[in-house]
Amino acid sequence: MSLTGTPFLYTVVALAVAALVLPFVLWTRLKGPRAVRAALRALMLLFAQTTAVTLVFVLVNNANNLYDNWADLIGTGNHVQRAADLGADGTGGIAYRKLPRVRQEFTRADGPRMHAAGGVRVTQLKGRVSGVDAEVYVWLPPQYDDPAYRTRKFPVVELLSGYPGSAKAWFGSLHVHEQLRPLMLSGRVAPFILVAPRTNLVARIDTGCANVPGTVNADTWLSIDVPKMVTDNFRAEAAPDGWAAAGYSAGAHCATKLAVAHPDRYRAAVSMSGYNDPIGQRNSLANQSLALRRANNPYVLLRGYRTPPRIGLYLSGEAGDGYEAGVALERIAKAPTTVRVVFLPRSAGGHTLALWRPQVPAAFGWLTEELTGKGPARTRPASPTPPGRSNAGSTPAELASGTASRAGGARRR
Secondary structure (H helix, E strand, O other): OOOOOHHHHHHHHHHHHHHHHHHHHHOOOOOOOHHHHHHHHHHHHHHHHHHHHHHHHHHHHHHHOOOOOHHHHHOOOOOEOOOOOOOOOOOOOOOHHHOOOOOOOOEEOOOOOOOOOOOOEEEEEEOOOOOEEEEEEEEOOOOOOOHHHOOOOEOEEEEEOOOOOOOOHHHHOOOHHHHHHHHHHHOOOOOOEEEEEOOOOEOOEEOOOOEEOOOEEHHHHHHHHHHHHHHHHOOEOOOOOOEEEEEEOHHHHHHHHHHHHOOOOOOEEEEEOOOOOHHHOOOEHHHOOHHHHHHOOHHHHHHOOOOOOOOEEEEEEEOOEEHHHHHHHHHHOOOOOEEEEEEOOHHHOOOOHHHHHHHHHHHHHHHHHHHHOOOOOOOOOOOOOOOOOOOOOOOHHHHHHOHHHHHHHHHOO
């Protein structure tokens, strides 16, 4: 029975109701020695508490898409077939763009809100370069099957969840497809193909979107294998001009890092409550050594370019949770790199889906202009930048590394 499926939810609800009714029916009818009756009553109370806690967990998990299946919850899931040393560029010397086209089989995705706005489809992808074997969710814009667009290629946005987090979260929790569909039909947002690949690839640890030989090639999975699958199976624009990444929390760090590290594969990135230094996520593989931290820190990568990359970055966050990391990148960015930082007040919702969900229309409006050069004038920040020091009290060293948002690390997802 699926962890996030309706049958399991209904089963837990039925058990919780039964656990509530049992004491009322049997409490005074139990027979036998006093010790036996006391033990049975204790078991009924324990059963009631257990089912209540389980029901709350299932409701929270379904609402936030934290764990997609039992293997993710228990910590036994592993989606890595092999993790060869693929070198600095993550290709292993493979001319991946010339690999033969592979047609994937897609089925209708199940789960809360996955059938809305035209429906989300899913496929099991075996990464030919990364060695990762995992699911990828795809949503097509309303124009995709319109005869008027039959020769049109569409821009693509990769959607990256936090940790822990399911690839379904952007659809099931942030309602990205439901929010964007009417905006695409009205022309306010470009008709993007939305792609949500699994990022939780190794049990009980965040990959940090890093390539770690012998463990996982998460960067290659996201920046090579997934895009190759999309261009093989859909009318998608070629990289980098038609491609962007977007994420929240740990996924925000990932999105920024992918764009900065691979300007030949991405033109833009959206980061909501992200961080620069992987030390911001205690469970990150990229946090295991100073060398890995530097290799996966977008601040360090951007500062190291002799010729600034042509990418655009949109970074939003609260003071102490994403804002300082964005300011750090803004301060070192040089044309043609552009950085847009949006300050969010503490009253906006904290490090939760309630903060990120309302940002979807504005972020995709920015992406529309960034990738297509069309759309309304740049949206003004949701709230003004705080007066005085724009680093919100952070030290220069913290701004440089992006660790000013470290205080929020314990609650990052």
